[in-house]
Amino acid sequence: MRSITVALGERSYPIYIGSGLLQNTGERCIEAGFPQRSPLLLVSDSEVAPLYLDKVAASLRGSGYTVVSHIIQAGEASKSLAVYEEVITTAIQGGLDRSSAVLALGGGVVGDLAGFVAASYMRGIGFMQIPTTILAHDSSVGGKVAVNHPLAKNMLGAFYQPSMVLYDLDTLATLPPRQVASGLAEVVKHGLILDKEFAYWCREHAGELLALDPEALGYALERGCAIKADVVCNDETEQGQRAILNLGHTIGHAIEAVGGYGVFLHGEAIAIGMAGAALLAAKLGRDRAIYEDTVSMLTALSLPVRLPAQYDEDELMEAMMHDKKFKEGRMTFIVPDSIGAVSIVGDVQASDVRGVIAQLKKEESPW
Amino acid sequence: MRSITVALGERSYPIYIGSGLLQNTGERCIEAGFPQRSPLLLVSDSEVAPLYLDKVAASLRGSGYTVVSHIIQAGEASKSLAVYEEVITTAIQGGLDRSSAVLALGGGVVGDLAGFVAASYMRGIGFMQIPTTILAHDSSVGGKVAVNHPLAKNMLGAFYQPSMVLYDLDTLATLPPRQVASGLAEVVKHGLILDKEFAYWCREHAGELLALDPEALGYALERGCAIKADVVCNDETEQGQRAILNLGHTIGHAIEAVGGYGVFLHGEAIAIGMAGAALLAAKLGRDRAIYEDTVSMLTALSLPVRLPAQYDEDELMEAMMHDKKFKEGRMTFIVPDSIGAVSIVGDVQASDVRGVIAQLKKEESPW
């Protein structure tokens, strides 16, 4: 088993990565300090629950916990205020008190939603992440929790750290291949922003990663989590440097918003966004090889790097205006300086972004 | 002008108390560090807005701010997730960004709701409290923000400190007399828990306070805020000692939940609750004079100390079970040891509480 500590002072917590972890969830909850007298709320979704919920619940009950569970419909649409309210109702009816904890068993959707429940229920109770997607290596580190508003993604939320992250690699075996690739987009992103060697390692081991080879995957998730944890520890509430994690996300979020959530998966959308950021880098005078290497890495991981022609430039630009990276009138972009290094550029011109979008549409998407 | 600092490290903020403060709100926002390029959201209610919103908005615009306003229906029913979502929609449509701030112009309802908006919009933006009720001297200090769930009050929220509190005593002139008395219940509560002299001072100056004498009122609000700030600074997230602020609130919240929010005002309900806590103290062996003095103080301030006969004991007990003061199976009560001193008693028997409720109903309420 691999283990990383996210060092955030009194909010520090461990991430465990390995096989066969689910069946010890109960013991981990004791280790995390959740008292057995207070009910636990286990949140999962309609795809994940049939596969893994019983195993987790049995372990919890075996350790003396009362378990209340709430299963949401799988998919981004559940990251809404309406579903949030339903989960809260379950928590109240299940008798959750101030010593209770919420366990998020699932991908980033379950993690973000359940995290906002934990952050706001009685002004904050315990929280454990049990990620079951590769993408959730990202969402379960850093304490960002949120739900969407019909007008904008992740609009309502908090910074709220879990007490523990329990990452059982066995659960990834059932993940659909497109979800695997989508998750790897965030993995390689962590290389692209801060670790050149790791970025090239991902390209070299792309086959093993897509095939879920346990050794390669364990290493990749450990590196991905560790890089993210490093960034977060230096800037917990995103006052500055943490923004580098948003590489590819300004364009990516706009693609998700305009295309409709779920047409492109999150990782796919940000893969296109990372290709766009590399094109922007070239426009701003950086080496064009950054773009070529970025594209070769993403393509090796079966990720898209082109925007389908039907995406409207005006709609994409409009969506970016609503995005939280739009601050005090200027547009902020994360721009690669080389593979493994990025800058936060605060005064990017809208016309340059528009140009990048046009270029992303030039060739027909291979998807 | 009086001024108090709430000393919470990097989250420290000033409370200004005095006359004629509203017309300088714009300058105060600059002092608080809100940038003029980002729109401000001014939240108020249907009673307060016609009286004071224009003055505040004019001051803000005069200082170069763009102002978006949202007016909620006055009353506790607006502290709901549905209204929260409406305010968020206004914020998004008004173009609020991560450097924006929310200004709460009103009583505790506006403050709690707008505070939860500020705490969760884009995971937290700026926040200023501009209280217009006496009760809000309490709700605007301490960083508790929340909305209600149909099943329980203040169920969803956060700990989120404002950047500043601007308390213009002139606004209190239009407050209905029942609201004045209700607010004074929290003022005298601060004496009852920690400051014997201040508690007796409130009884002695009850007439001036009810008549809104500026000198007496300014002093009382300063003392009330200062005592609360002291408690909060030692226990920001209510891990322990902060619970003493809940004197009268376990029974008080149950009364509000069972009677329906607004039948008794919050301060009235906790006045009955404080009388109940003093009766419980006598049951647990404390001096019966505590009860008599408590009742004389509350009565001097025109506050109720009896429960109307129609309140059902079973319903009240049930409501307490749902309350957040119910932790790990035991019932926690704040019990006075003398006037100006209280204890947190963790293992109060339900039967004793039931007995207190019966006693509170013994004589017909004067209301």
Ligand SMILES: NC(=O)c1ccc[n+]([C@@H]2O[C@H](COP(=O)([O-])OP(=O)(O)OC[C@H]3O[C@@H](n4cnc5c(N)ncnc54)[C@H](O)[C@@H]3O)[C@@H](O)[C@H]2O)c1
């Ligand atoms: N909080 C953060 O810092 C952060 C960071 C990145 C992404 N996110 C959020 O994460 C979300 C995307 O996360 P995601 O990609 O994990 O999406 P997801 O949670 O929707 O999971 C993807 C799909 O895979 C299914 N699934 C999950 N685990 C499975 C398994 N083990 N076997 C079979 N099927 C499984 C799910 O039911 C779902 O249909 C987005 O909402 C995004 O905004 C948050």
Ligand SMILES: NC(=O)c1ccc[n+]([C@@H]2O[C@H](COP(=O)([O-])OP(=O)(O)OC[C@H]3O[C@@H](n4cnc5c(N)ncnc54)[C@H](O)[C@@H]3O)[C@@H](O)[C@H]2O)c1
């Ligand atoms: N956050 C906390 O720590 C905390 C502490 C105590 C109470 N509270 C909350 O505060 C709320 C009660 O606060 P409240 O008593 O101020 O209620 P409120 O905000 O509902 O105000 C009471 C009434 O007076 C009206 N009003 C307000 N100011 C006025 C003015 N200057 N002139 C004329 N009318 C005016 C309002 O429109 C309303 O109808 C409750 O929801 C309670 O839970 C919170």
Ligand SMILES: [Zn+2]
């Ligand atoms: Zn992402």
Ligand SMILES: [Zn+2]
């Ligand atoms: Zn109160």
